[in-house]
Amino acid sequence: MVKGQLIRNMVVGLVIVVAVAGAIWAGGSKEKASQPSSSKTAVDTSKKKEEQPVSQGKGSREExxxxxxxxxxxxxKTxxxxEVRLSDNDGKPAxxxxxxxWCxxxxxxxxxxxxxxxxxKGKVNFHMVNLAVQDNPDEMKKYIQKEKFTFPILLDETxxxxxEYNVTGIPQTVIVNTEGEIVKVVIGAMTKDQLQELLKMVTSG
Incomplete structure (x- = not known):
């Protein structure tokens, strides 16, 4: 009888171990499945993204x-x-x-x-920086003319x-206030509402 009780205790213990292991495995699988997928709204332009330093907060004079x-x-150059210089902003955000x-x-x-x-355009300086070093100039000009875009195109030929802006995926948009401070960096295509909200933010007040 003692031997039978011992066997039953061993069986119960084994069942508990299996149940706990199964719960841990299921939880790990669920957590892995719930991880967000990577964004499809930007095209990678480099093999490795550089580590970003920690921001020191608003008002920094460091570039x-x-x-x-x-x-x-x-x-x-356009x-x-x-020649167009970012800091020649006439007191406007950018x-x-x-x-x-090709993006x-x-x-x-x-x-x-x-x-x-x-x-x-009367309130914000638009700097549409074409990655000319990676683009075909003829195809780029044809595209601009075909779509009848009139915003200023700047050529980053080198x-x-x-x-300098750690661009590893395009499009990438940087919103700069009137003080020359970056207030928003957006990697990936913006929606119309998102863009309007950002521009209202830097032109209000």
Missing amino acids: RPQEGFRAPDFTL MDGK LINFWAS PPCKAEMPHIQEAYEQY GEVAQ
Whole structure:
């Protein structure tokens, strides 16, 4: 009888162990399944994304491509050869958009940016930075002409500005306030409402 009781205790213990192991496995599978998928709204332009430093908060005078820091200054040429400098802002906020003509997500948001440009061009400086070092200039010009876009196109012919802004996926949009401080960085195509909200934020008051 003692032997039978011992066997029953061993069986019960084994059942408990199996049940606990099954619960742990099920929980791990559920957690893995609930992880969000990666965004499909941006095209990767590099093999490895650099580590981003921790922001020191608003009002910093240091130049970094992060929210809360001053936007790194740059000078680029337009398609007509005119030089444009970011810091020559006439007291206006700025929209900096990195894009290429071969990028589907870029093309998806372009009409929204054109509409916003027509609405805010007197209040916001638009800097549409084409990754010329990775783009075909003829195809880019044909695309702009075909779609009848009128916003200013700047040519990053060396890729230095994109590198300065840690651009690893396009489109990437940087919103800069009147003080030259980055208030928002958006990686991926923006919706019309999202873009309008950002521009209202930097033009209100």
